Amino acid sequence: xxxxxxxxxxxxxxxxxxxxxxxxxxxxxxxxxxxxxxxxxxxxxxxxxxxxxxxxxxxxxxxxxxxxxxxxxxxxxxxxxxxxxxxxxxxxxxxxxxxxxxxxxxxxxxxxxxxxxxxxxxxxxxxxxxxxxxxxxxxxxxxxxxxxxxxxxxxxxxxxxxxxxxxxxxxxxxxxxxxxxxxxxxxxxxxxxxxxxxxxxxxxxxxxxxxxxxxxxxxxxxxxxxxxxxxxxxxxxxxxxxxxxxxxxxxxxxxxxxxxxxxxxxxxxxxxxxxxxxxxxxxxxxxxxxxxxxxxxxxxxxxxxxxxxxxxxxxxxxxxxx
Numbered sequence: 335x336x337x338x339x340x341x342x343x344x345x346x347x348x349x350x351x352x353x354x355x356x357x358x359x360x361x362x363x364x365x366x367x368x369x370x371x372x373x374x375x376x377x378x379x380x381x382x383x384x385x386x387x388x389x390x391x392x393x394x395x396x397x398x399x400x401x402x403x404x405x406x407x408x409x410x411x412x413x414x415x416x417x418x419x420x421x422x423x424x425x426x427x428x429x430x431x432x433x434x435x436x437x438x439x440x441x442x443x444x445x446x447x448x449x450x451x452x453x454x455x456x457x458x459x460x461x462x463x464x465x466x467x468x469x470x471x472x473x474x475x476x477x478x479x480x481x482x483x484x485x486x487x488x489x490x491x492x493x494x495x496x497x498x499x500x501x502x503x504x505x506x507x508x509x510x511x512x513x514x515x516x517x518x519x520x521x522x523x524x525x526x527x528x529x530x531x532x533x534x535x536x537x538x539x540x541x542x543x544x545x546x547x548x549x550x551x552x553x554x555x556x557x558x559x560x561x562x563x564x565x566x567x568x569x570x571x572x573x574x575x576x577x578x579x580x581x582x583x584x585x586x587x588x589x590x591x592x593x594x595x596x597x598x599x600x601x602x603x604x605x606x607x608x609x610x611x612x613x614x615x616x617x618x619x620x621x622x623x624x625x626x627x628x629x630x631x632x633x634x635x636x637x638x639x640x641x642x643x644x645x646x647x648x649x650x651x652x653x654x655x656x
Contacts, residue, residue, distance in 0.1 A: 382528050382561060388471065393528050396475055401521040403479035404486060408513035411483075412490045417506055420494055427495055428583050434488035435579030436630070440638050442572035443631025445565075489516055492579075527564070531557045574620050577627025596622040 388396065419426050493512045497505055530553055537550025585593035596619055604615035 382524055382564075388467075388474075390529075390532055392471065394525060396471060397521055397525050397528065399475045400478045400482065401517060403475070404482045404517045404521065405513070407479065407483045407486045408490060408517060409510065412487055413506065413509050413513060416490050416494045416509055417502060420497075420505055421502060427491060428586050431488075431491050431495060431579050432583035434484070434491060435576040435583065435627075436634060437484060438488065438572040438576030439580065439627040439631035440576075440634040441631070442569050442576060443628050444635055444638075445569045445572075446628060447632065447635060486513075489513075527557075527560070530560075570624060573627035573631065574624040575627075577623035577625070577630065578620070580630060581623060581626060592622070592626060596626075 419430070490509060490513065493509055494505070497508050534550045534553030534557070538547050538554060539550075541547045541550060581593050581596070584591075599622065600615045600618040603618045604611040607614050
């Protein structure tokens with residue numbers, strides 16, 4: 335009997351340790367996930383454009399293909415790479431973060447530049463001129479998965495940078511939880527956004543109550559504005575997150591401008607208000623991070639379009655974007 339009680343006591347002890355480990359992973363994943371919010375907004379804002387123009391019955395299958403590709407990107411490719419970097423080359427994490435931040439700044443600035451100075455992209459127009467719908471779908475899905483890879487790499491690197499030093503299993507579990515949670519959240523949201531107009535159309539035409547039909551019509555009319563708002567917020571998020579990453583990276587390398595001036599201005603602004611000091615400090619910091627991201631991104635546009643783009647095009651045999 336005493337042996338059985340001892341065994342049960344051991345089992346209870348193991349269960350407590352396991353529960354504590356689960357709590358630690360959940361807490362670390364929540365902390366890491368919060369750091370990736372800006373990238374997630376951008377991801378959710380960008381993806382609907384890849385299924386725009388296709389038949390409604392093809393939208394969800396396309397999103398599912400992109401989701402599977404995103405899981406593969408994060409769990410099969412990026413998670414092992416992140417663990418290897420963390421344990422064997424941790425000094426590479428900050429430069430990789432800065433590289434990803436530079437990409438976000440470039441993407442955000444390019445969107446702003448295109449909005450202010452509309453211009454065609456021969457490569458994009460040529461890519462869109464595909465007569466076979468199935469081939470066009472594959473091209474779009476492939477493009478979305480490539481974009482997801484870059485954003486996923488940024489998400490996983492950001493998540494890794496927030497995990498406190500511990501066992502490799504703790505890091506792996508946390509990154510896996512972040513990868514799965516982020517992917518489900520982003521592409522679940524994308525699916526809801528993409529199908530909202532179809533739901534609205536169904537309600538507007540077949541609902542029994544007049545109020546429900548009016549809601550359906552409002553949903554149909556409101557979706558284009560929601561997509562525009564998402565695109566706008568996504569652009570701001572890219573510039574803010576990208577600028578923040580690059581500024582912190584420069585600070586880590588001993589270059590304290592513009593990190594220190596921005597921190598000083600934000601603290602002074604927070605000190606000047608009687609309430610909401612925390613929000614004011616965050617807002618001022620985010621504002622200057624975004625301005626830095628925009629300026630830096632604009633400087634990167636000629637580098638990306640005149641040097642990097644043609645170089646990649648030469649290596650891959652595909653036309654460069656201009």
